[in-house]
Amino acid sequence: MGRAPSPCIVVHYHEISLKGGNRPLFLRRLGRNLLAATAGCGVRGVRRLPGRLVLDLDPEADLPEVRERIGTLFGIAYFAPALSIPPEWPVVQAAVLQLLEGRTFESFRITARRTFKVFPMPSDEINRELGALVLRHFATRVNLTEPTLNVRVDLLPREAFVFVDRVTGPGGLPVGVSGRVAALLSGGIDSPVAACRLQKRGCEVEFVHFHSVPYLADTSQRKVRALVERLVRHQFSARLWLVPFGEIQREVVLGVPAPLRVVVYRRLMARITEAIARKTGALALVTGESLGQVASQTLENIARMTEAVGMPVLRPLIGTDKEEIIREARAIGTFEISIEPDQDCCTLFVPKHPETRASAEAVAAAEARLDMARLVEAGVESAAPETFRFPPAEAGALLSAGS
Ligand code: ATP
Numbered sequence: 596m597g598r599a600p601s602p603c604i605v606v607h608y609h610e611i612s613l614k615g616g617n618r619p620l621f622l623r624r625l626g627r628n629l630l631a632a633t634a635g636c637g638v639r640g641v642r643r644l645p646g647r648l649v650l651d652l653d654p655e656a657d658l659p660e661v662r663e664r665i666g667t668l669f670g671i672a673y674f675a676p677a678l679s680i681p682p683e684w685p686v687v688q689a690a691v692l693q694l695l696e697g698r699t700f701e702s703f704r705i706t707a708r709r710t711f712k713v714f715p716m717p718s719d720e721i722n723r724e725l726g727a728l729v730l731r732h733f734a735t736r737v738n739l740t741e742p743t744l745n746v747r748v749d750l751l752p753r754e755a756f757v758f759v760d761r762v763t764g765p766g767g768l769p770v771g772v773s774g775r776v777a778a779l780l781s782g783g784i785d786s787p788v789a790a791c792r793l794q795k796r797g798c799e800v801e802f803v804h805f806h807s808v809p810y811l812a813d814t815s816q817r818k819v820r821a822l823v824e825r826l827v828r829h830q831f832s833a834r835l836w837l838v839p840f841g842e843i844q845r846e847v848v849l850g851v852p853a854p855l856r857v858v859v860y861r862r863l864m865a866r867i868t869e870a871i872a873r874k875t876g877a878l879a880l881v882t883g884e885s886l887g888q889v890a891s892q893t894l895e896n897i898a899r900m901t902e903a904v905g906m907p908v909l910r911p912l913i914g915t916d917k918e919e920i921i922r923e924a925r926a927i928g929t930f931e932i933s934i935e936p937d938q939d940c941c942t943l944f945v946p947k948h949p950e951t952r953a954s955a956e957a958v959a960a961a962e963a964r965l966d967m968a969r970l971v972e973a974g975v976e977s978a979a980p981e982t983f984r985f986p987p988a989e990a991g992a993l994l995s996a997g998s
């Protein structure tokens with residue numbers, strides 16, 4: 596032992612999310628995601644210790660960048676940039692002084708914790724001794740209830756960690772543990788939030804967008820690209836399927852009475868997305884619908900869309916108010932992109948008074964005048980996937996070229 600303190604990040608997860616047999620999968624995936632998120636930042640590797648994961652850093656690692664990259668990683672309850680040391684009393688004392696070097700702090704406390712109680716001193720005594728040590732070296736005072744700095748010492752049987760800042764993570768499950776879903780991404784406020792909620796529950800998302808180029812400008816495509824660039828941070832690699840929908844809509848307009856068109860568009864979108872889902876191994880669809888938010892999001896119309904497909908349609912925002920959705924969109928960084936002016940494909944060929952309670956019979960009669968199977972096939976065949984990565988390939992290449 597006797598090695599020098601080495602920089603690391605201690606990562607904690609919610610034990611409660613590890614119920615049942617999913618612990619090994621959860622930890623393996625969280626470890627992999629931590630490495631993927633911090634690629635190019637000077638991370639040496641990831642280790643599994645009782646109750647936490649440890650990211651070992653090069654001494655010259657880009658700590659602010661690492662903090663930023665893992666700050667939004669799903670599966671993390673909280674994390675702390677720390678010094679890893681052997682659990683030996685003189686080393687612990689020296690590491691606490693090293694950690695506080697150059698800082699000024701009005702008050703502090705020491706919070707020592709012994710895992711498995713192997714360390715020979717009781718926590719109270721460690722707190723008192725280290726407190727006295729800090730008081731001898733710094734102009735500060737002890738405040739047990741509201742300290743400026745809480746100096747934490749975690750003592751494990753073969754290793755100890757000292758740290759001051761604990762950063763709250765987003766919680767949730769590591770992306771990848773729950774399988775794959777296909778999200779209908781419109782460029783509006785709701786659907787990116789819906790997709791992100793599924794990422795937070797551990798899903799990898801395939802993004803599907805329907806556009807009406809050349810009937811409308813390509814703004815919606817630029818918006819969804821920007822949205823996927825935001826959301827790919829949570830899953831490192833993502834595909835956006837761009838589906839030309841203008842021609843399909845034109846055929847619907849020719850055959851379907853105006854009030855039913857929106858429902859038929861949605862059913863076509865659902866079926867095309869379902870085919871893409873099957874192709875990519877996704878097991879469910881995701882939409883940003885919220886009950887009653889707009890005329891088309893009634894129980895009847897939601898039922899008509901659901902009936903069109905043979906897989907679950909997940910609607911994580913179904914009971915969420917618009918204000919809450921907007922708050923969440925701001926927090927995940929999609930709001931500013933979503934509110935950019937845009938012409939949604941559903942504004943094209945849309946009647947003034949869409950049916951709010953489309954019956955199954957009316958929809959079936961309308962669709963009987965279309966060749967639905969051919970329209971779905973045309974949509975699937977013309978769907979073009981674009982791949983997004985985080986960290987972006989160029990950034991990764993630049994970083995490794997520089998080192
Ligand atoms: P959003 O804010 O997500 O656009 P919205 O409140 O505008 O939703 P609608 O326009 O009724 O509601 O769309 C409902 C859902 O249908 C969207 O959340 C999205 O999942 C899907 N959707 C709508 N238009 C498109 C599109 N052009 N491409 C892909 N999905 C779409």
Ligand code: MG
Nearest residue numbers: 781783784939
């Ligand atoms: Mg919309």
